[in-house]
Structure formats: C-alpha cells, structure tokens
Amino acid sequence: xxxxxxxxxxxxxxxxxxxxxxxxxxxxxxxxxxxxxxxxxxxxxxxxxxxxxxxxxxxxxxxxxxxxxxxxxxxxxxxxxxxxxxxxxxxxxxxxxxxxxxxxxxxxxxxxxxxxxxxxxxxxxxxxxxxxxxxxxxxxxxxxxxxxxxxxxxxxxxxxxxxxxxxxxxxxxxxxxxxxxxxxxxxxxxxxxxxxxxxxxxxxxxxxxxxxxxxxxxxxxxxxxxxxxxxxxxxxxxxxxxxxxxxxxxxxxxxxxxxxxxxxxxxxxxxxxxxxxxxxxxxxxxxxxxxxxxxxxxxxxxxxxxxxxxxx
Amino acid sequence: xxxxxxxxxxxxxxxxxxxxxxxxxxxxxxxxxxxxxxxxxxxxxxxxxxxxxxxxxxxxxxxxxxxxxxxxxxxxxxxxxxxxxxxxxxxxxxxxxxxxxxxxxxxxxxxxxxxxxxxxxxxxxxxxxxxxxxxxxxxxxxxxxxxxxxxxxxxxxxxxxxxxxxxxxxxxxxxxxxxxxxxxxxxxxxxxxxxxxxxxxxxxxxxxxxxxxxxxxxxxxxxxxxxxxxxxxxxxxxxxxxxxxxxxxxxxxxxxxxxxxxxxxxxxxxxxxxxxxxxxxxxxxxxxxxxxxxxxxxxxxxxxxxxxxxxxxxxxxxxxxxxxxxxxxxxxxxxxxxxxxxxxxxxxxxxxxxxxxxxxxxxxxxxxxxxxxxxxxxxxxxxxxxxxxxxxxxxxxxxxxxxxxxxxxxxxxxxxxxxxxxxxxxxxxxxxxxxxxxxxxxxxxxxxxxxxxxxxxxxxxxxxxxxxxxxxxxxxxxxxxxxxxxxxxxxxxxxxxxxxxxxxxxxxxxxxxxxxxxxxxxxxxxxxx
Numbered sequence: 001x002x003x004x005x006x007x008x009x010x011x012x013x014x015x016x017x018x019x020x021x022x023x024x025x026x027x028x029x030x031x032x033x034x035x036x037x038x039x040x041x042x043x044x045x046x047x048x049x050x051x052x053x054x055x056x057x058x059x060x061x062x063x064x065x066x067x068x069x070x071x072x073x074x075x076x077x078x079x080x081x082x083x084x085x086x087x088x089x090x091x092x093x094x095x096x097x098x099x100x101x102x103x104x105x106x107x108x109x110x111x112x113x114x115x116x117x118x119x120x121x122x123x124x125x126x127x128x129x130x131x132x133x134x135x136x137x138x139x140x141x142x143x144x145x146x147x148x149x150x151x152x153x154x155x156x157x158x159x160x161x162x163x164x165x166x167x168x169x170x171x172x173x174x175x176x177x178x179x180x181x182x183x184x185x186x187x188x189x190x191x192x193x194x195x196x197x198x199x200x201x202x203x204x205x206x207x208x209x210x211x212x213x214x215x216x217x218x219x220x221x222x223x224x225x226x227x228x229x230x231x232x233x234x235x236x237x238x239x240x241x242x243x244x245x246x247x248x249x250x251x252x253x254x255x256x257x258x259x260x261x262x263x264x265x266x267x268x269x270x271x272x273x274x275x276x277x278x279x280x281x282x283x284x285x286x287x288x289x290x291x292x293x294x295x296x297x298x299x300x301x302x303x304x305x306x307x308x309x310x311x312x
Numbered sequence: 313x314x315x316x317x318x319x320x321x322x323x324x325x326x327x328x329x330x331x332x333x334x335x336x337x338x339x340x341x342x343x344x345x346x347x348x349x350x351x352x353x354x355x356x357x358x359x360x361x362x363x364x365x366x367x368x369x370x371x372x373x374x375x376x377x378x379x380x381x382x383x384x385x386x387x388x389x390x391x392x393x394x395x396x397x398x399x400x401x402x403x404x405x406x407x408x409x410x411x412x413x414x415x416x417x418x419x420x421x422x423x424x425x426x427x428x429x430x431x432x433x434x435x436x437x438x439x440x441x442x443x444x445x446x447x448x449x450x451x452x453x454x455x456x457x458x459x460x461x462x463x464x465x466x467x468x469x470x471x472x473x474x475x476x477x478x479x480x481x482x483x484x485x486x487x488x489x490x491x492x493x494x495x496x497x498x499x500x501x502x503x504x505x506x507x508x509x510x511x512x513x514x515x516x517x518x519x520x521x522x523x524x525x526x527x528x529x530x531x532x533x534x535x536x537x538x539x540x541x542x543x544x545x546x547x548x549x550x551x552x553x554x555x556x557x558x559x560x561x562x563x564x565x566x567x568x569x570x571x572x573x574x575x576x577x578x579x580x581x582x583x584x585x586x587x588x589x590x591x592x593x594x595x596x597x598x599x600x601x602x603x604x605x606x607x608x609x610x611x612x613x614x615x616x617x618x619x620x621x622x623x624x625x626x627x628x629x630x631x632x633x634x635x636x637x638x639x640x641x642x643x644x645x646x647x648x649x650x651x652x653x654x655x656x657x658x659x660x661x662x663x664x665x666x667x668x669x670x671x672x673x674x675x676x677x678x679x680x681x682x683x684x685x686x687x688x689x690x691x692x693x694x695x696x697x698x699x700x701x702x703x704x705x706x707x708x709x710x711x712x713x714x715x716x717x718x719x720x721x722x723x724x725x726x727x728x729x730x731x732x733x734x735x736x737x738x739x740x741x742x743x744x745x746x747x748x749x750x751x752x753x754x755x756x757x758x759x760x761x762x763x764x765x766x767x768x769x770x771x772x773x774x775x776x777x778x779x780x781x782x783x784x785x786x787x788x789x790x791x792x793x794x795x796x797x798x799x800x801x802x803x804x805x806x807x808x809x810x811x812x813x814x815x816x817x818x819x820x821x822x823x824x825x826x827x828x829x830x831x832x833x834x835x836x837x838x839x840x841x
Contacts, residue, residue: 177416177419185414
C-alpha cells in the first residue's frame with residue numbers, strides 16, 4: 001500500500017480524482033465570498049453531466065456538448081439564485097430540493113431517452129481529449145505526472161488562478177466581497193446587492209458545471225445514476241477548510257482527491273469498499289475539527305493582541 | 313458630478329436646500345412628518361433636534377431617498393428635484409453618515425472610499441488609482457487617513473472620518489450626520505467638531521442630528537426643532553438657550569439639571585471585593601475590582617465602552633459567573649445564586665440592551681411589568697394569576713411613569729424607545745430595590761423620558777434609601793445624577809471622585825482614555841469599610 005502512495009500512478013490518480021472536487025471548490029469559493037449558502041452543486045453537476053452527454057451524443061460535436069451541459073447546470077444555478085435572492089426562500093431547503101431534483105430528474109430524462117434507468121452507455125456521447133504536452137511528456141517522472149491528463153483537469157487548475165484573479169483583482173470581485181460581507185454598506189454606495197449576488201451565483205454554477213462535465217465526459221465515458229456521489233459537498237467542505245482562499249482550497253481538494261484514490265486501491269488490498277467510500281468524509285470530519293480548533297486559537301490570539309493594543 | 317456647478321452658483325449663506333411642506337404617512341396610517349419645512353444654507357452647520365419619534369429620522373430618509381413623501385417638494389439650489397433612491401441623493405450631492413458606519417470591515421480604506429465607482433484598468437480593479445484618489449481627497453480636506461489600512465483595525469473616530477471622506481469623494485456637498493457623537497469619547501467629539509468646522513469654512517453644508525443640546529449649542533449655526541412630526545421652529549443658535557431648545561422639543565419646561573439634595577449615605581449595602589471576570593477568550597474583562605455603595609447614594613461609573621463595564625453589570629446581575637472575588641448584598645454573598653435569588657435579595661437592574669434583557673417585545677406592558685414578580689403570592693388568587701389586580705396596578709404605573717401607549721395590553725414592540733425604557737423602569741423601580749444597577753438608562757431616549765428616569769432614580773435614593781450603581785456614556789448625566797464617580801479603564805478602577813461637584817467632563821475624559829491614573833490610596837477610598 002505504501003508502495004502505491006509513493007508511486008507515480010498515485011499522484012496521477014490524485015489529480016484525476018481531485019479534478020471535479022477542485023471545480024466545486026472554486027465554485028464554492030465564489031459562493032462563500034458572496035455569502036450565499038449554496039449546497040445545490042450536486043444538482044448542478046448532475047444536470048451538467050447529463051446535458052453534456054446528450055448534447056454531444058446527438059450533435060457529435062464536443063463544443064455543442066459542452067455548451068448544452070454548462071447551460072443545463074446554469075439553469076439550476078439560476079433557479080437557485082432566483083428563489084433565494086428574489087423570492088427569499090431558505091437557501092438550505094432550496095439547495096436540498098434542487099439536489100433531489102438532480103438525482104431524480106436526471107434518471108427520468110435518461111429513462112425517457114434510452115429506456116434504461118442506470119446509465120447512458122447506449123448513447124454515443126463524446127469525451128474530452130487527453131492532452132499529451134509536447135516536450136514535457138518526454139521528461140522522466142515529471143512528464144508522466146504532468147502530462148496525459150484530461151483537458152478538463154488542466155482547466156480545473158487554471159480555474160484556481162482565474163478565480164483568485166476574479167475575486168481579488170477585478171471590480172466584480174471587489175463588489176462580490178463587499179455585498180457578501182456588508183450588504184448595507186455596498187447598497188449605500190449604489191451597488192445592486194441582489195444583482196451582484198446573482199452574477200456571483202451564475203459564475204459559481206458555471207464552474208461547478210464544468211465539474212459535472214468532467215464526470216460524464218472524462219472521468220467516465222457516460223452518465224450514470226447519481227454519479228457525482230457527494231462530490232458537490234466535498235467541494236464545499238474543501239472551501240470551508242480553505243477559508244475562502246482559492247489556493248488553500250485547492251490543496252484541500254487534492255487531499256480529498258488523494259483520500260479517494262487511496263480508498264479505491266484499498267479494495268485491492270482486501271479492505272472493504274465501504275471503507276473506501278468512507279475515507280473522504282472521515283477526512284472532512286477530521287479536517288473540520290482540526291481547523292475549528294485552530295480558528296478558536298487564532299481568535300483567542302487576535303483578541304489578546306487587540307486587548308494588548310487597547311491598553312497601550 | 314454635474315451638480316457641483318449648480319452648487320457653485322449658490323453664494324455662501326444662501327439657501328442651498330429647502331424641503332417644503334413634507335408630509336410622510338406610513339402604511340399603517342402613522343403620520344411621521346406633517347407639513348415640515350426645512351432649509352439649509354450653503355456653508356452652515358444646521359442642527360436638527362427633536363424627541364424620539366419627532367420625525368427627524370423620517371425627514372432625513374426622505375431627503376436621502378429612502379422614503380418617498382406623500383406631499384411636499386425638495387428644492388436644490390432653487391430647482392425642484394426628485395430624490396428616488398440613496399444613489400440619486402448621492403448624485404445630487406447629498407451624503408449621509410449613518411450611525412452604523414457603512415464600511416466593509418475586511419476591505420482597506422481606499423477600497424471602501426471608491427466602492428460603487430471603482431477605477432478600473434481593463435477588467436482589473438485599479439487599486440493604485442483608488443489609493444491616489446483617497447490620498448487626494450484626504451489632503452484636500454485636511455483629514456488624515458491611511459488609504460491602505462484595513463477598516464477593522466481602525467478606531468470608531470477614525471472610521472467616522474473615513475465615512476465622511478467617502479461621502480466627499482462621492483461628491484457630497486450636503487452632509488447628513490445622524491447622531492455622530494453618540495459613539496465618540498469627549499476628545500474624539502472635539503476632533504470631529506474641528507473637522508466639521510473646517511468643512512463649513514470650505515462651503516459645505518452639514519445637517520447635524522443630535523440629542524445632546526450642549527453639542528448643538530456648541531457647533532451649529534441654526535437649528536430646526538421637530539415635535540410630533542411637525543417643524544416647530546428654525547432659529548439662530550446664538551439667540552436660543554439650551555433651556556429654550558428643550559422647551560421647544562418637549563413643548564414644556566424640562567429640567568436639564570435635576571435639582572437634588574446632597575446624599576445622606578447610610579451603611580454599605582453592596583460590597584464588591586477583588587472581583588474578577590474572564591471572558592470566553594480566557595481574558596480578564598476586569599480584574600480585582602473592589603468598591604462599596606452605601607444606602608441612599610448613587611455611584612456613577614464612567615468609562616469608554618469596552619473597558620469592562622458591561623461585563624461588571626452582567627456579573628452583578630448574576631448573568632455571568634464570578635471568576636474570582638465576591639459580591640455581597642447586605643453582608644450576604646450572592647455568589648452562585650440564581651437571578652431570581654439575587655433579585656429577591658433586593659437587586660434591581662436596568663440592562664444596557666433593553667430589547668434583549670429588559671423587555672419582551674411581543675408581550676404587553678402589564679405582562680412586562682410583572683415579569684419579575686408574577687410568582688409571588690400577592691399576585692395570585694387561588695393558584696391563578698390575579699389579572700384584575702395586576703391590570704389596575706399596571707394602569708397606575710403607566711400613569712405614574714407617563715408611558716405613552718394604547719393601554720396596559722399594548723405590546724411593548726409598538727412603543728417608542730423612550731416608552732419601552734419607561735416600562736422597564738416601572739418594573740425595576742417599584743420592586744423596592746436595595747440595590748439598583750442602571751446601565752445606560754437613558755441611552756437613545758428623548759430628553760423628556762430621560763428626565764423622568766433620572767428623577768425617579770433620585771427619588772429612589774431619597775425615599776427608599778436605594779444604593780444605585782449608574783453606568784452611563786453620557787457624562788453630563790453622570791455628573792448631574794451621581795453622588796460619587798469611579799472611572800473604569802482597561803478592566804480596572806483608575807479614579808474615584810467622592811465629590812462630583814469639583815470635577816468636569818475634561819477631567820473624566822483624561823482618566824477614561826487612560827492618560828491619568830489615581831494613586832492606590834485615592835482609589836481605595838471607594839471601599840468604605
């Protein structure tokens with residue numbers, strides 16, 4: 001088992017497993033900056049995954065597939081945003097409802113199209129290509145780690161930089177942070193709080209949908225029933241552990257990716273598969289406890305320094 | 313902004329803004345403003361005064377575009393304007409400095425200043441340009457700020473300066489300040505006044521809303537008094553006294569300085585010895601406090617908020633646990649007692665936060681008044697609450713404390729702040745207290761209600777020999793009502809003044825800011841036994 005962890009295949013698997021979580025993590029960073037408790041990423045991903053499969057299968061064009069998939073995910077994000085921001089529904093319940101719709105609704109559509117309830121293996125859907133980076137692929141060790149991944153895995157890592165730039169360097173990002181932290185202050189200088197949050201949620205939904213596309217057009221060659229299997233929640237957990245910082249969130253998504261990779265191989269070492277599927281959640285729990293304790297300590301330290309300052 | 317030209321045509325001293333016959337009726341039929349007339353001249357500081365519920369806030373909301381009036385019109389530099397939103401107000405050059413600052417804590421000064429009209433370079437937010445603009449406006453108005461500092465690291469006075477500069481950066485020519493001194497120390501208030509006077513020199517107009525008449529006298533050129541939603545008068549400040557202003561506000565004579573006899577203290581009733589309390593972060597909110605209060609005297613506690621006063625009040629009330637030391641009422645320790653047991657020992661308390669601890673918003677006046685005594689046998693009849701008796705007693709108290717309400721069964725949330733506080737006082741002052749803890753008893757309430765509460769506190773001292781501990785941020789109130797004063801700074805008592813008549817706000821201010829500390833012997837005088 002240790003041999004495996006120190007092997008190149010393992011690192012390769014971490015990136016593969018981490019890709020969808022990384023997308024959701026980045027989506028959740030934007031949602032958190034806008035201070036919206038969005039748990040609907042599962043629903044968005046499932047619809048995006050199915051949309052991509054259907055779009056590409058009927059058009060036999062990858063771009064069309066991607067667009068249909070992203071639009072399907074965006075629709076869910078827009079429904080969530082409209083309900084929460086304009087109709088004042090509870091975000092938790094709205095998210096829960098859309099996730100349930102995602103699990104049931106996609107199966108319904110699959111059944112309508114294929115007559116089967118399990119998956120879309122009968123549809124000739126397309127996959128995103130695997131990229132072999134010239135020159136780098138020939139470098140020993142590094143080549144086999146960096147090169148040869150699915151196109152979307154590269155997009156996911158680029159997305160970390162994009163999200164960081166968006167949040168901290170652009171005007172939209174500044175406004176998203178302002179409406180998230182103090183909506184009254186933002187509104188007082190003429191920023192439309194609802195519209196800004198709406199835009200933030202759409203961007204967030206778009207990024208999460210890319211994670212959905214990866215599931216059915218990269219990780220697997222077709223859509224299967226509830227194929228996201230909680231990844232939408234693990235991404236939120238990564239964002240929480242990363243406290244809204246895109247880079248730290250990325251590190252946590254890779255840790256989750258690693259725990260999934262270990263879980264998968266654990267089966268070949270005669271460990272029960274249930275143990276495998278438990279791993280990411282166990283790590284999330286441990287992570288939250290550790291982070292929670294650390295935050296408490298930091299808070300105390302901050303408080304001490306403030307009270308010291310006030311006594312000068 | 314395109315309006316600056318309009319304003320430039322107005323000469324200093326001419327009307328720049330006039331609100332004519334403003335009438336605002338809320339959905340529930342409540343008339344908040346009735347034919348209000350209000351004019352502001354260019355280059356003046358105009359005080360807007362009135363009791364709670366007199367319609368000041370509504371009038372400012374109308375001016376800032378947060379409420380649309382039913383009748384009346386607003387003229388800017390002689391031209392009628394339609395102010396439909398805060399954003400429109402800002403575009404017309406009207407800026408509001410709210411009591412709760414509209415600043416995003418985690419962002420820098422510069423980011424907050426430009427928020428809403430951010431400079432961009434391509435798609436990137438141009439931070440350097442934001443810093444440059446902030447520095448420029450800061451230099452122009454001689455109000456120093458560090459554009460790169462984070463808001464959360466700044467003091468209250470500093471934040472207020474940022475807020476004012478932000479409005480100026482957005483092109484405000486008329487600044488509305490909603491009780492700007494409520495959150496400031498005396499020194500910070502002085503600084504603010506210097507800044508406001510500078511702005512006046514530069515031709516800006518300032519509307520200054522305040523309860524504190526001495527401040528209004530101090531800084532304003534003219535005042536407009538509102539009463540019951542109507543504008544009573546507009547006058548030059550120089551031509552009216554504080555006494556006149558308060559009479560116009562209330563409609564009758566008000567005693568600003570309450571006449572009281574010299575205290576005649578008896579034996580020690582409340583004795584606090586070496587008391588310490590640690591907050592949830594494990595830090596001492598206050599440490600090793602020792603003081604006594606004797607029957608028939610009022611001990612005032614001065615201090616900038618956050619120096620342990622709130623925690624002390626809550627420990628005395630039995631809400632927080634004692635970390636170390638002891639509290640004795642009439643010689644018996646109240647350590648470990650429940651709130652009811654402590655109250656039965658003769659403790660009464662007016663909490664700082666009247667809506668959390670003082671009153672239950674959705675219950676009636678009568679229910680609130682009996683909430684500390686309903687279980688006692690005198691309020692029961694055959695095991696049930698004797699409502700008939702309670703209602704008649706409540707009616708008496710409503711009259712005695714002149715609570716303005718629809719009746720004893722009116723829900724407390726329907727009352728104004730001053731009247732809610734009167735309900736709390738009606739309960740706490742009538743439980744025959746041996747010890748009264750009064751925390752900010754007149755905060756945010758009008759002069760009429762404040763006068764009543766101060767008078768009742770002194771009546772308790774004189775008639776029932778109550779020992780009172782008075783926490784107040786209003787130094788005039790402290791100096792006027794207390795017999796003795798202690799100052800708290802950094803969780804310790806740093807001064808004790810056995811004779812209030814020889815000190816003033818400046819002296820208290822120096823101890824409150826920690827610039828001075830008395831010797832141990834002087835402070836020790838507050839322990840009488």
